[in-house]
Amino acid sequence: MESHELHLDRARGTSFGSVAEQYDRYRPEAPDELIDELTAGRPTRVLDVGCGTGKVARTLARRGLAVLGVEADERMADVARGHGVEVEVAPFEAWDDAGRRFDLLTCGDAWHWIDPDAGVAKAARVLATGGTMAWFWNSSQVEEPVASAFARVYEQHAPEIVWVWGPRDTTRSERVPLSGRDAFSPIEEKVYRRERVLTADQWVGLVATSSDHLRLGAERLAALLRVVHGTIESLGGHVRMQHETTALICHRRPASSTG
Structure with a gap:
């Protein structure tokens, strides 16, 4: 399956629930600089799409924002709720917005699991005029000799x-999901490095x-991780990497500008 068709593999897209607590522990937080930018306009109603265990939602909530999460996997949602995040369980494309509208829509490391056409249409529907949409993902490049x-x-x-150890091959659905969509302003790309x-x-x-590791199955994954762990220990016990968060940001145009 091509990377831009990952949304068709629902089983893979919801495989993270089997390691929900581990996901919550080890996945990185969104960069403070990105959160600063997204909150600068003082949005009051935030929708976090594919919220997972609520890592992005919690960061936004700490800034005083009211955040609703939408998550396809109940196990991930349970962890998010344990951190105080309000979550509704459904694939974003099928989620019932019940007429609610939001000033900010975020999606961290999850847009490739969403049908690009249906996802764009739903985003346009739920964002208020002038509202911001930001989707972002993480990648890292490991340094030598590791x-x-x-x-x-x-x-x-x-x-x-x-x-795993080199630059990520960005999926088409992540990079240009709004291409040619008149409901949104041109996309601005920003990269945060550390x-x-x-x-x-x-x-x-x-x-x-x-998900690519989880697809190996328990026995192969355990064997691989033992070798990886031993390899790191033999090379000094740590992995140094250049980490990047790439964010794509746009705004909902007024209905009169969509032609």
Whole structure:
């Protein structure tokens, strides 16, 4: 299946629920600089699409915003609710908005699980005029010599996984989901960079929450993670990487401008 068709694989898209607590522990927070930008206009009604365990929603709530999450997996939603996030369980495309409108719509590391056409139409429907839509994703590039060591490990134990240690191949549905859509302003792209250093435990905890790893099955995944952990320990016990969050931001145009 091509990367831009991931939304068709619902089983893979909801596989994260099997490791919901681990996902919540190891997945990175959204950059403060991005949250600063999204809250600068003082939105009062926020919708977090594909909210997962509520990591983005909680960050926004700490800024004093009222946030509603929409999440397709009940297990992920339960973790988010445990952190005080209000969540409604449904795929975004099928979610009943009940006429509600929002000033800000966010989607972190989840837009590729949403049907691009239906998702865009729903976003246009629920965003108030002038409202902001921001979808963003994370990727990291591991530094040498760990990157070369990982390449050898994965070639032997999981050759179908190819981007753990290098730049992510951005899916088409993430990068241009609103192309040619008159309901939205032109897309502005912003990239937030920082260095991260993870221990061997933190690294294997993180990668074990990715869908490509979960697809290996419990036995293969456990064997792979043992080798990865040992490899990191043999190279100093940590993984240093350049981490990027790429955000695409646009605004809902007035209905009169959509032609």
